[in-house]
Amino acid sequence: MSRDASEMKVVPVRHPGRWVASAVVLVLVAMLVHSLFFSTTVRSGQRQPRFQWHIIDSYFFTATVLRGLEVTIEITAIAMAGGIALGVLLAIMRLSPNPIVSGSAWVYVWFFRGTPLLVQLIFWYYAAYLFPSFSIGLPFGPALFHINLNTTLTPFVAASFGFAINEGAYMAEIVRAGILSVDEGQTEAAQSIGMSRLMTLRLIVLPQAMRVIIPPTGNETISMLKNSALASVVTLGELLFNVQEIYATNYKTIPLLMVASLWYLIVTSVLMVGQFYLERHYARGSARQRPPTFWSRLARNLRIRPKSQNASFLAAGRAHA
Amino acid sequence: MPDVMVEAAGVRKHFGLNEVLKGIDMTVDAGEVVCLIGPSGSGKSTFLRCINHLEHIDGGTLTVDGELVGYRRHGDRLHELRDKEVCARRASIGMVFQHFNLFPNMTALGNITVGPIRVKGEPREQVRDQAVALLRRVGLADKADAYPNQLSGGQKQRVAIARALAMQPKLMLFDEPTSALDPELVGDVLEVMRGLAGDGLTMVVVTHELGFAREVGDRVVFMDDGVIVESGSPTEVLAHPREERTKTFLARIL
Numbered sequence: 001m002s003r004d005a006s007e008m009k010v011v012p013v014r015h016p017g018r019w020v021a022s023a024v025v026l027v028l029v030a031m032l033v034h035s036l037f038f039s040t041t042v043r044s045g046q047r048q049p050r051f052q053w054h055i056i057d058s059y060f061f062t063a064t065v066l067r068g069l070e071v072t073i074e075i076t077a078i079a080m081a082g083g084i085a086l087g088v089l090l091a092i093m094r095l096s097p098n099p100i101v102s103g104s105a106w107v108y109v110w111f112f113r114g115t116p117l118l119v120q121l122i123f124w125y126y127a128a129y130l131f132p133s134f135s136i137g138l139p140f141g142p143a144l145f146h147i148n149l150n151t152t153l154t155p156f157v158a159a160s161f162g163f164a165i166n167e168g169a170y171m172a173e174i175v176r177a178g179i180l181s182v183d184e185g186q187t188e189a190a191q192s193i194g195m196s197r198l199m200t201l202r203l204i205v206l207p208q209a210m211r212v213i214i215p216p217t218g219n220e221t222i223s224m225l226k227n228s229a230l231a232s233v234v235t236l237g238e239l240l241f242n243v244q245e246i247y248a249t250n251y252k253t254i255p256l257l258m259v260a261s262l263w264y265l266i267v268t269s270v271l272m273v274g275q276f277y278l279e280r281h282y283a284r285g286s287a288r289q290r291p292p293t294f295w296s297r298l299a300r301n302l303r304i305r306p307k308s309q310n311a312s313f314l315a316a317g318r319a320h321a
Numbered sequence: 322m323p324d325v326m327v328e329a330a331g332v333r334k335h336f337g338l339n340e341v342l343k344g345i346d347m348t349v350d351a352g353e354v355v356c357l358i359g360p361s362g363s364g365k366s367t368f369l370r371c372i373n374h375l376e377h378i379d380g381g382t383l384t385v386d387g388e389l390v391g392y393r394r395h396g397d398r399l400h401e402l403r404d405k406e407v408c409a410r411r412a413s414i415g416m417v418f419q420h421f422n423l424f425p426n427m428t429a430l431g432n433i434t435v436g437p438i439r440v441k442g443e444p445r446e447q448v449r450d451q452a453v454a455l456l457r458r459v460g461l462a463d464k465a466d467a468y469p470n471q472l473s474g475g476q477k478q479r480v481a482i483a484r485a486l487a488m489q490p491k492l493m494l495f496d497e498p499t500s501a502l503d504p505e506l507v508g509d510v511l512e513v514m515r516g517l518a519g520d521g522l523t524m525v526v527v528t529h530e531l532g533f534a535r536e537v538g539d540r541v542v543f544m545d546d547g548v549i550v551e552s553g554s555p556t557e558v559l560a561h562p563r564e565e566r567t568k569t570f571l572a573r574i575l
Contacts, residue, residue, distance in 0.1 A: 188375055189422035189481075193436035193488055194412025197404055203439060207426045284426060284468065 055255040056262070059246065068242030069263050075159055075238060076225045082164025083224075084217070087171020092201070094176050105172065112169035117162070118230050124162040125234040128153045155236040159228075167224060174216045178209030210282040218275035222268050229260075239263060324351040326386055326492055326523045327372060333380030334367055341367045343547035344381065349525060351491075354518045356534035356555075357527045359544035360570060365527045368544070369494050372525065373414040374407055385414060386491060412440055415485030419497040421477040423469040429456065429480045430465040433487045441488070448487070455483040459513050475506030479513055486517075493517065495526040531574065535559055543567045 039050045059065060093105035112120070128149040137143035182205045190200040232241035239260050247256040280293070292300070327349035334342040341364045349355050357365040370376045371383060374391040383390045391407055392399040402410075423432050433452040437443045456462050459479035469477055478498055485493060495514065499507040511533050518524060518537045528534060534541050535555045542552040543564070551564045562568050 183422075185418060185420055185422040186424065189416075189418060189424070189484075191375065191408070192373060192411060192414070192416035192418075193484065194408045194440040195436070196408050199439060203435065204424055204426075208424075282426075 051258070052252070052255045055252055056258050059252075059256060059259050060262070062246075064242045064246060065239070065259060065263070068237060068239035068260075069267075071156070071237055072225065072228050072239040073267065075156070075163065075228045075231060075236070076221065078160045079163030079167050079224050079228070080217075080221050082160070083167025083171045083220070084175075086164065086168025087173075087175045088206075090168060090172035091175035091179060094172065095179060109169045109172050112166050113173075117166050117227065118233065120166055121159060121162040121230055121234055124158040125153075125155065127158070155231065155234050158234055159231040159236045163224065163228065163231075167220065170220060171217070174213055174220070175209070178211075178213035179205055181212045182208045207282070211279075214275065214279050214282060218271065218278075221271055221275075225267055225271065226264055324386075325349070326351045326353070327525065328384045329368075329381065330383075331381035332368065332371060332378050332383050334364075334371060334376060334378050341547055342371070342378075345544075345547075345549060347542065347549060347552070349492075349523060351523050352521045353539045354524045354526065354537055355540045355542060356538035357525065357542050357544060358529070358531070358534060358570075359550075362546075363544045364547040365544045366496050369496050369525060369527050372492075372494055373411050373416055375416075377401075385410070408440070412436070412488055413491050415488060415490035415493040417478070417481050417485055417493070417495045417498045419500050421469070421474070421481045421501070423477055423481055423484070425469050428466050428468055429461065429472070429483075432469070432480055433484045436484065436488050452483070452487060455486055456480075458486075458516070459483050460509065473506060474502045475509045478502065478510045482510070482513055482517075490522075492523045492525070495524065495528070497527050497529065499528070499530055529574065531559060531571075543570065545570070 036051055037053070040047050041050045042048070090105045090108060093101050094109075096102045096105075132150055133146065133148050135143035135146040137145070179201075186204050186208065187200055190204045195203070228238055229240040231238050232244060235241070237245075243256045243260040247253045276293075325348050327347070329345050329347045332342055332345040333340070343364075345364075345368055347355075357369065359365050367376060371378050372385060372390065377391055388410060389399070390410070391402055393402055393406075394400075423429075424435070427435060430449070430452055433455060434445075434448045437448040437451070438445055453462070453465060456465055459482055461476055461479055461483075464472060464476060464480070469480070472480065482498075498514070499510050502510065507530070511530065514524070514526070514533070515537050526534075526538070538555050540552060541555045541558040543550045543558055543562070543566075545566050550566050551558055551562065557563075558567065559571065562571060
């Protein structure tokens, strides 16, 4: 009866439920693949593939689509850059002890978060109706700077403004949460070695706040990429608008919307990869082990690992048994 | 007669209606090691934080090395100093915190060098060499590239001491430096502090380590309820306390 524990065989717990769940998922996936790629349907008396992949394929790289994609990426980049800059500024203002400064930041966030983005975009598009020309000068005094909004407020400029200003309101709250997440002891320690408020913020608080700021900012960037389609309403020639232009003439609505969707998916995937590496970068010093990259996780799941490590792992397991 | 490093006269401080310091009079001479002891809530940490203006005082005067902390005197008026001026004065006062407060996004070496490089604008190479020497002095020469979360509590606190020393302070403030440590790690930190005292650094130490106070302190100050109850040499205060409150406190802690 008293056999040496190290000689006994370890029987892992069986999980039949997981096998059933996996089988169900596999069947559903097979149905989806069949419907997407192999099924047909009858349209105007003709049997056709359900999803017309050959049409999607033929439009995927056309100049109009690529030009739209370019504008979409540009507008996303400009809006996020402007939004982040505004957000940092507004977050710092919100945390100011001066009630006028913090109050005005609060009002900004209240207004631009509280009105629909689409309305704001249309508003900026028609801003030249309210202000045909725009000048900055001394109150009641001479103008120092003057532009004609009728000519400068193109759809691209209006959309950039609209998105950046709206995004600033959301980023302000994200950055503020990040700043508040940093322990106050950090500020005190920085001050105790003589750092000024600004230096403390730049060198100590913001880098640590980044860990909290980046995941929702990645989220915002992805949202922005897709929300940029709203700019089609103000006739900006971005991805959706250009695709609409095409299907307005040839009526291949669904395939062309799928072209646009696939491009959005591709760019989103690239952004997610970027976000992962950015998060990894700012995880320095916060976790004992940095999260594994996709490749190292793949390698681990395929059991490509040093033999010795594997052996010691098994040995540890046996010791526990 | 030695120079006076810290001089407090009638220092008062309240948080809302709660008066935490009810008139503290105290001097610390240059080169002296003063240990502040007392029950929690007695105001000893608050007083320490007032010395480098992490808290501003509501009454009385407080000077470090002859300069008012946080204020400039103009006739019979006190003008609050600008952020920049406060920073310049703080830079010459080192502080070590109970919870270390190391910058987690920088290595041990980064923590030590960031002050001299960014605040004092000293050349990188020179600062680096000094930082390596400081790490050796606190017994962590091999931990230069470790991030704080890879260090034990005792090691973190020693890096924090090195970070404060890198600014070449004329005064060091310790706020319960060993209270957050495992008992077995306390010794290493006290050892480093003992060395600093031996080198003649002026130190104000808030502590519960009576052994350290007895051995290293030139003077022990017992505070309770926002006032100094008694102060004197370690033997006077710790072995032969005059006040009843001191006796009760010592009886409870020993």
